[in-house]
Amino acid sequence: MKTNSFKMFGSVKTMLRKYKDSHASKKTANKSANCVTNEQGDSDSGGNMKEFNEIGTDQNSKSEDSQPFVDVVSRKFPCPNMATFLVITLLIKVFVILPVIYLLHCFDLLNTHWPNDEFRRVLTDHSHSNPRKDNHYYHSVLYHPYNDSKQHLSELDDISKLPLPEPALPSQCSSIPNAMKFDCYPEEGSTEDKCKKRGCCWAPAGKSQTENSSVPLDVPYCFYPQGFGGYTVHNITHAPTGITAFLKRSFKSPYPNDVPMVKMVIMYGNEQQLRLKLYDPSSPRFEPPYPEVPSLQKAVPQKDYRVEVDTQTGGVKIIRDANNITIFNTQNVGALILADQFLQLSSLLPSRNVYGLGEHRSSLRLPLDWQRFVMFNHDTVPTENQNLYGSHPFFLVMEEEKNSHGVFLLNSNAMEVILQPAPAITFRTIGGVLDFFIFLGPTPSDVIRQYTDIVGRPYFPPYWGLGFHLCRFGLHSLNETKEVMNRNRHAGIPLDVQWNDLDYMDSSNDFTYDKKRFRGLPEFVDHLHKIGMHYVPIIDAGVSAGERPGSYPPYDEGLALGIFVKNTSGEPFIGKVWNRVSTVWPDFTHPQTVAYWLKQLHRLHWQVPFDGAWIDMNEPSNFYSGTSSGCPNNNLEHPPYVPAVNGGKLFYRTLCMSSIQHAGHHYNTHNLYGFSEAIVTSFALTEIRGRRPFVISRSTFAGHGHYAGHWSGDVYSDWHSMEMSIPQLLSFSLFGIPLMGTDICGFNGNTTVDLCQRWMQLGAFYPFSRNHNTDDGIPQDPAALGPAVIESSRKALLIRYSLLPYLYTLFWRAHAFGDTVARPLFIEFPDDPETYGIDKQFLWGPALMIVPVLKWGETFVTGYFPKSIWYNLHTLGPVTAKQQSWHDITAPLDTIPLFYRGGHIIPLQSPNMTTTASRKNPVELIVAKDEDGKATGSLYWDDGDSVNTYEDKKYSHVTFTLNESRLRGTVVWWGYDAPLMLGKVHVLGIGIPVRSVYVNQVAHSFSYNSGNQFLRIKNLALPLNQNFSIHWV
Template structure:
């Protein structure tokens, strides 16, 4: 391809004309209805209101009356009552308690103050547009303030100084820091200023968007290739507070079924029932825990979704049943492309009932994917969502409880990699082009899948995994970071990608362990499994033309090390499952950057290669081949080495040693850590061992959450949350909440007390 040669940098763009930017001008008139301020501008119109004391929403349309409609991302948005509006000569003030939004009349701009301290401001020119209907918002920021979030973007943790664009794209080529557009589009950024506030900016616009922090050091220019300026500004005390405001708006990650956070094994593809059963038999032979095995596209009849190839999988009902008896769930892949075949019932029904995406002329769009020419459901229609969801009965009647959605950017095998942009979708009565709907396609498919499974499996938590999505996708699906490679750089990159997904509301996320494409190595598989064992989603997955990478493939020495960390995952399940419960309640992620826990420590701002698991565990994985030493930054306080129980003073860097069999794990002093006994899968009952990491100057605390692991009864109080407090004198106080009586056996061990001389 010429694009892979120097031809790609021909001097054809030298002297290219700059586009002309137009301002929306001044406020011409306003109407205050007691909750919402609306007004006309020199060009277009605007609205603005508080949804909470520290959350402001405003919208601007340079081309007409601005719509106040949200995308599917938003679940809770209501104008706040009790706000006062004061019009002055040059400004309009919206005041709620100590917070004040100030709208400058000429030219139009917005700033927010709290007790007269400036917390947020648009920059000049604040709102602009082009004649091809691109819209732009310019926001002031501190030049040195780190920027986090923005979804699963490649590169380092801090995105300040970058230009980040959002257009869901199927990228099989090796991802690097310049691979900006991947599978998820989450236009939410957190600007962190430790001296003031952490400002969340959610730009709820589904067109292709861009966050430019490269052109100006002190500005963020947010651009959309259509639609309106639809912006939420969240002013939190720190990153946690801001993220909680965002997930209150877009929803939290629901508590998944417990089996979905165990170890999952996959390949593109296990091509037959016999191969699936042999893989499971080897897990049992080597006594390696396993909760789930995946079926990629080769299980289908000619890649037709909702079918099984009877030659390859002749006894699929028996297979699923027998695996379930062994504690193993089966998750099949379901893509959106429906094969063009008039004798195929899904295609036939979809065509007859008008369920597929069409051009304005009424012609159904067909694009090439795995089955060949295929039609694509118009998931924007509620009746299509219901239809698609009901089709999953062919899986649920077999006992299947989880579905994997792939290719839902949507990916099409053509030059643009997706549908024609003039394909039209029916958003329940409103016609929108694919240019507007593209980034929403994946989340609407996830919604159809998740809610379909809920309807087919009453009072059962489904597992849904998606590659593509938009803001709010956490309500429906776990997210994996797509087609990575068996490269050390991709192991390293999976950390900031997962942390930024967490800071974008997606708590249930992970990367393919070992790398999907290319050939892994024994050392890379070990190091990746060490990290993967602590990421929320834990799956080993590889492509058809790569070497296999199941735990035993490279011999006994490698297998024993990989097995050690899969087993360790299960020992930490009580801690992780508790964090998942907290994620639903609070919106906070399982995987957190150090800056989230230590927002005033400047050493944490750029830390991309260490990670917190909850508030109490820190990992410092080895990310380079042949490396056995690395520098680790320990934030303030005292830390315990999980393996040696050695105490380490924080507030400094330390050089640590980690042989091939060791993942550096550190536990914060004062933690009471619940660890489970070894099991073969999550359906087996675990005993709990409470490890108390002794502190001589504060109480030691920990908690464990338990329920029936599968149903929604916990939302009616049928759960047990056990909190343990160990006082300095050794007295243990146990506090339980919830209606569930637990029968888990437990014991307590104290670490570090003897070293303290007590």
């Protein structure tokens, strides 16, 4: 959609920076003027929020007399008399004017129910004017002069004076093979007459045409003829920084308001990256304000690619120079269309090995048999052929020549992507611009690093966040919460984080807790902290709009600030989720929402010192489709083309598309809602706690991993859902969101002992590991399901906890360099095509392979072992030779098969019941020799919770190398000065018995296992802040 000179608040980082700078400057101004600042020190948790402003009494406060609030309307004047004047003015407005206005409007209802709608209207009118009329506030979000009338749309069409397309000739249609037929009529109801009016070919395939639904497509009846065109090139320019061309529309497309002149810019970024952008140069259009992509246009003397532009049609080829393979090709492929609400581009692909395009449920390697992947964030139970909670228009290709490349479309509008057998891909979106980033790898790891260069490196979670988490919907009281936690701790289940779903809230309202059912919650959280555990509550996106006026500050204060998403009349958009009466939604693109959200979270944190935030229902989900009366009848709600979204309408169970946010209409920003909430929540937690944030969000967008993690939503408790959790996990690794997992044992329905036993084993190796289920299911925490599940869970989780130093190091590498954490086998073995389709097993980093049992009743599993030496984690013995092969692996019911890869050194710690306790234990090393007797590894270590430890060099980094029979440890950096000792080493793959071991040239005791061929060296007590050497003969 077109939009007026789009300059929202600049960028999210700018918004957050301005918030911090404004508060810093205010404190400086106050101090320089010798004014009273009302500073009250740090927050109760030791965070760094020091400014508070008592603007009212919160009924949920720890004390009736005083309650610290984050300073939303901070002291703007250093002069005391001005400050006094403002305070008096505010008090008069709040305690005199508004009550009088209210009484005038609803005096006759004072003895019955509060007239919420009337109060809302009155308060809105007096606290914030209509944004459509308030130009000084809202000038940046209105579209170009625009109305919904047929006359206006007809006038826009008449401006272009474009002719209709010429009919397709038989010779243009007859020779096109089925796999190369690009759909010319993606809407429902194609007929021969309608098809030919579009200048396209008609050829029924002898079976019923699939309609526009969420099932896989078929060979299209109506398809583009050869040489269809649509644009002609005008004024192409080559420069050292790229290529610029103008493409003039030749004839009308089937969609209103064609862009008559398209500007195409190809920008060289570096040797392996470039950008292809097509847009309307005459009318600014919506472009996502985040992720904040770096500038990507500069002279690149030596490139790994070359670009060819068809000087007639503007079709583009991007060719890999090393082998002359075309990786992106729009020349004579489908039809390029840029209209106001329909944008389309197709490209041939060099291979059928395609990955990504989320969020969806499918195999890891995507099927190309006319598959449609819809990206429009939606709250639904994850099943195949559905648009799910997130949108990630990024795909990666493993080429036949074993190179890899990736493509990212920076566009946040509703879209669908079609994969067909040619192989080829088609993007269709209904707004914004076409802005492609192309990454040439050449390895798949390189592609992910290049992609996260653009969308942001993954954030570094706190160490405790890698422990085991426990939750369920339906813990109706604090006593029930304690009972579940205690029975698992007593059963010996390692546990780091206790969660609560919305049961803890008062009337399902954010930022409250029920003081009856959850009486003692603050003390309970304090107790968790004392025993080294942490606490995470749910925070829903919607805020109750139906409480008694003056009784619920999150609504009253948001209304006064004007930060809720608005309807077309400029009033808060009202829907319904879990709240008793009605719901409004904060607009997280609004600059004032940063301070608002920070204040609400701080209010809750002052009472309940939680450690992280679980942000849910943020697609955003709505129990209504729009409002209780639907949505306006306009072309934002009913655009000319609707992708195959769940429910058939864009506003199905979400907000109206014509509702208004600071960054633009919800039509454009819908897919960004959860992402923007994650950004603001991450910032707020950092400010409140002064520590590393921990945020898990259901809704995601490209770049989300820079701020938060994700879980895969409300999956069914069945074997298929467990199996499909692996490709979904691996897809999110490709998206740069490594902190991801699925509700262990399933969410919806009842699990079984057999299922939960195997799922707990698999879930112990999700990067984010949490058991959670619904309120109408049976209890499924490990201790609730009996000894078999307890034993399997304890065994798998203790292995996880022992491996946490390795996992934490992987997360550091993801944060610093863009590496993946959980990764598909092809990432490590791109030269082995057999790995391209494997998604029933996976790796942690390069060194640990997980091969779970995914079928009921089975006590063996078939796993693929790529070319390497592999060692059984449970026995430490070798299991394969050098050649790749499939193996049947014994897997007793209480055991998940796990394997170390030769050539790697894995740091461990003896596990304990919490990460807090485990971190105090000495480090151990697994040294897994490769066929040449070599291995490498490293350990990253810091305090596990402070912000920017890597950036501020407050960490320690030690590398380990094995060469034949000598192991060395080398200190690369030692900036975290805490005791860290090496206590034990296991060297795997030693076929010849060892006679002597020397530690720093001093003889040392050891043991040798001849059956499994490994050497064990204990009682080392080597400080890791010093280099060391161990060798044996």
